[in-house]
Amino acid sequence: MPPSRSRLLARATILAVTAFNLASAHSHINYVIVNGLLYQGFNPHIPNNPDNIIGWSTTATDDGFVPPSNYSNPDIICHRDAKPAKAHVPIRAGDKLSIQWNGWPLSHHGPVLSYLAPCSGADGCASVDKTTLSFSKIDNSFPGLVTESGGPPGSWATDVLIASNNSWLIEIPPALEPGAYVLRHEILALHYANQPDGAQNYPQCVNLWVMPSVGGTPTASGKLVLGSGVAATGLYKAGHPGVDIDIYRNLTTYVIPGPTVVSGAAPVALGEQAKSLSVGDGTPVSVVASRTVPFAVGQTTGARRRGRGIV
Ligand SMILES: *[C@@H]1O[C@H](CO)[C@@H](O)[C@H](O)[C@H]1NC(C)=O
Numbered sequence: 001m002p003p004s005r006s007r008l009l010a011r012a013t014i015l016a017v018t019a020f021n022l023a024s025a026h027s028h029i030n031y032v033i034v035n036g037l038l039y040q041g042f043n044p045h046i047p048n049n050p051d052n053i054i055g056w057s058t059t060a061t062d063d064g065f066v067p068p069s070n071y072s073n074p075d076i077i078c079h080r081d082a083k084p085a086k087a088h089v090p091i092r093a094g095d096k097l098s099i100q101w102n103g104w105p106l107s108h109h110g111p112v113l114s115y116l117a118p119c120s121g122a123d124g125c126a127s128v129d130k131t132t133l134s135f136s137k138i139d140n141s142f143p144g145l146v147t148e149s150g151g152p153p154g155s156w157a158t159d160v161l162i163a164s165n166n167s168w169l170i171e172i173p174p175a176l177e178p179g180a181y182v183l184r185h186e187i188l189a190l191h192y193a194n195q196p197d198g199a200q201n202y203p204q205c206v207n208l209w210v211m212p213s214v215g216g217t218p219t220a221s222g223k224l225v226l227g228s229g230v231a232a233t234g235l236y237k238a239g240h241p242g243v244d245i246d247i248y249r250n251l252t253t254y255v256i257p258g259p260t261v262v263s264g265a266a267p268v269a270l271g272e273q274a275k276s277l278s279v280g281d282g283t284p285v286s287v288v289a290s291r292t293v294p295f296a297v298g299q300t301t302g303a304r305r306r307g308r309g310i311v
């Protein structure tokens with residue numbers, strides 16, 4: 001009996017979806033949204049990105065990954081040949097930041113991780129030497145494997161990310177000391193992790209200018225001061241059970257790689273992960289005069305626009 005028209009249609013749809021997944025096999029951060037305002041990330045597919053983007057540049061024009069064999073190579077810090085963004089996202093301690101990935105393929109299951117490293121330069125993170133950055137983990141996504149019910153490979157943090165329109169919410173710790181930070185956000189895809197050197201890290205970096213929380217700067221004793229974390233080249237080991245793993249077997253547990261989440265940081269619960277909508281464009285800021293005065297990029301007398309985008 002020939003297949004019915006609807007069966008053919010269903011099959012065509014499956015093929016199309018598969019093709020889409022292959023075509024978008026890799027990704028990058030398109031933009032971030034804070035309090036409804038959108039800040040443009042780095043686009044590896046165009047030759048000249050504008051100066052006022054908040055995402056670090058990379059040479060990963062294939063939207064590719066960094067393999068475990070390169071975990072001690074500086075490429076693991078902020079992706080291949082990464083260079084600091086000049087602009088920073090203005091954000092308050094305690095605010096949530098929404099990362100918008102440029103799609104994510106279903107097959108690429110794995111955990112989602114986020115880290116912060118402070119920058120002490122007079123220009124914030126704009127000219128920081130990435131090898132000096134000391135990262136503390138602020139998000140490890142509970143803890144990668146969400147459920148095995150229904151059998152392997154199970155549902156992972158990446159499945160929650162996809163269900164949220166390829167986006168991920170991160171909370172900036174409420175007691176975080178104000179200043180400039182590099183946010184290192186990463187998906188660890190485990191679909192080939194059962195093969196030698198098969199895990200795929202997709203690190204991306206964004207500059208933040210963190211202002212005091214609405215409640216004001218915490219007192220010295222309650223303040224979260226980062227900087228005694230780990231260089232990104234020391235975060236992971238190729239043989240770690242969270243990296244060298246077969247997700248197509250029934251797993252009873254998953255051990256997320258890297259350090260533990262720093263005290264004072266709280267990952268946004270899976271149930272609270274949601275897509276974010278923007279209501280307009282934010283104004284990225286430059287940091288001048290030793291981390292005190294943010295001003296709009298391209299403005300020398302930044303007073304008028306200084307507060308724009310800071311809600
Ligand atoms: C690992 O890093 C080196 C040096 O940057 C680079 O040449 C090589 O292509 C990287 N290997 C992979 C598989 O990405």
Ligand SMILES: *[C@@H]1O[C@H](CO)[C@@H](O)[C@H](O)[C@H]1NC(C)=O
Nearest residue numbers: 030100102165166275276277
């Ligand atoms: C999902 O993200 C895309 C890409 O940024 C955006 O264009 C689209 O409006 C979003 N869709 C929904 C339903 O929010």
Ligand SMILES: *[C@@H]1O[C@H](CO)[C@@H](O)[C@H](O)[C@H]1NC(C)=O
Nearest residue numbers: 150151152247248249250251
């Ligand atoms: C996983 O466990 C289920 C339930 O016990 C079983 O039916 C299935 O065959 C197992 N799958 C694998 C790949 O071991």
Ligand SMILES: [Cu+2]
Nearest residue numbers: 024025026108
């Ligand atoms: Cu891929």
